[in-house]
Amino acid sequence: MMIAALVVLCGACATGQPNARRQAHEDAQVIEAALGKFCHLAKGYTLLSSHTKGPTSDSYLKNDTTGAFDDLLQRNASSLPLPHDLACPTGRLVDHADIDRFFYSLPEGHKGRPADWGWPGIERAYPESKGWMTVSLPGYSPDGNTAVIYTALGCGMLCGSGGYVYLVRNGGRWEIKDRVHIWSS
Numbered sequence: 267m268m269i270a271a272l273v274v275l276c277g278a279c280a281t282g283q284p285n286a287r288r289q290a291h292e293d294a295q296v297i298e299a300a301l302g303k304f305c306h307l308a309k310g311y312t313l314l315s316s317h318t319k320g321p322t323s324d325s326y327l328k329n330d331t332t333g334a335f336d337d338l339l340q341r342n343a344s345s346l347p348l349p350h351d352l353a354c355p356t357g358r359l360v361d362h363a364d365i366d367r368f369f370y371s372l373p374e375g376h377k378g379r380p381a382d383w384g385w386p387g388i389e390r391a392y393p394e395s396k397g398w399m400t401v402s403l404p405g406y407s408p409d410g411n412t413a414v415i416y417t418a419l420g421c422g423m424l425c426g427s428g429g430y431v432y433l434v435r436n437g438g439r440w441e442i443k444d445r446v447h448i449w450s451s
Contacts, residue, residue, distance in 0.1 A: 290349040290350065290351065291349070291351055292404075293349045293403055293404055294348075294349035294350075294351045294352045294353065295439075295440055296404040296413045296415060296433055296440050297348070297349070297352055297354075297401055297404065297415060298352065298353055298354060299433055299439070299440035299441065299442065300401070300404075300415045300417060300431040300433060300440075300442065301354060301357070301399070301401070301417070302442070304354070304356070304357065304396075304399060304419075305353070305354035305355060305356055305357050306355060306356060307356040307396060309394075310356070310394040310395060310396045311356045311357065311358045311394055311395060311396065312354075312356060312357050312358070312395065312396050312397055312398075312399050312419075313357075313358055313360045313365065313388075313392060313395050313397065313398045313399065314348065314354065314357040314358065314359050314360065314399050314400075314401070315348075315359075315360065315361075315362045315365070315398070315399065315400040315401070316347060316348055316359045316360060316361050316362065317345045317346060317347055317348065317361075317362055318342060318345055318346050318347075318348060318400070318401060318402050318403050319342070319345060319362075319400040319401070319402060319416075319418070320338060320339070320341070320342025320343075320402030320403065320416050321338075321339070321342070321402070321416050323339065324448070326430075326446060326448055327414075327430060327446065330414070332407040332412045332414075332432075333406075333407045333408050334404075334405045334406055334407045334412045334413055334414040334432070335405055335414055335430075336405065337405035337406050337407075338402060338403075338404065338405025338414050338415070338416065339405070340405070341402075341403045341404075341405055342402045342403055342405075342416070345362075346403060348401070357399075358392075358395075360392075360398075362400070365388065365398055368383060368384055368385075368387040368388050368391075369383075369384060384423070385422050385423050396421065397419050397420055397421035397422075397425075397426075398419070398420045398421070399417065399418065399419045399420075400417070400418045401415060401416065401417050401418075402415055402416040402417075403415075404433075410435070411434060411435045412432065412433070412434055412435075412443075413432070413433045413434075413435075413440065414430050414431065414432050414433070415430065415431050415433070416428070416429070416430055417429065417430075417431060424451050425451065426449075426450065426451045427447065427449065427450040427451070428448050428449050428450075429445060429446050429447040429448040429449070430445070430446040430448065431444075431445050431446075432444040432445075432446070
């Protein structure tokens with residue numbers, strides 16, 4: 267019985283499946299490359315949701331032939347923590363619930379909106395912030411050389427955008443190949 271368990275466990279090692287730590291490191295590199303300037307602001311910081319958020323489906327990328335978009339949908343079926351080794355110097359990780367409270371949590375029996383509700387509340391709570399960003403885990407092509415990530419940025423009442431960033435591996439580094447803008451406000 268013990269030998270059979272070892273054979274099954276070692277079988278996964280022999281097939282070359284990446285371990286979770288290596289996958290998280292790869293995810294962090296793709297996210298860092300996709301976020302680019304938001305991780306290297308000259309002044310202020312970007313609020314980053316501590317958990318991933320991906321699309322549930324999207325007809326914009328139905329013609330994706332790389333396989334990366336299908337992987338993106340599968341990997342983001344539920345929200346997961348961002349990789350721990352994400353190096354984003356001007357990104358401040360914030361629990362999504364801490365931001366949601368500015369939009370969805372009104373005090374019981376309160377009529378109207380309190381002064382700290384919505385974007386004015388976020389601006390008071392995070393005065394140097396340049397916006398609130400959520401990202402997905404990357405989806406990868408079967409060969410591992412193409413990745414796609416979903417990003418959404420909110421930066422005010424009528425300020426925000428979202429879309430996909432396609433990246434390619436070039437000499438061990440991830441580089442942006444294309445951006446697909448989906449929405450803006």
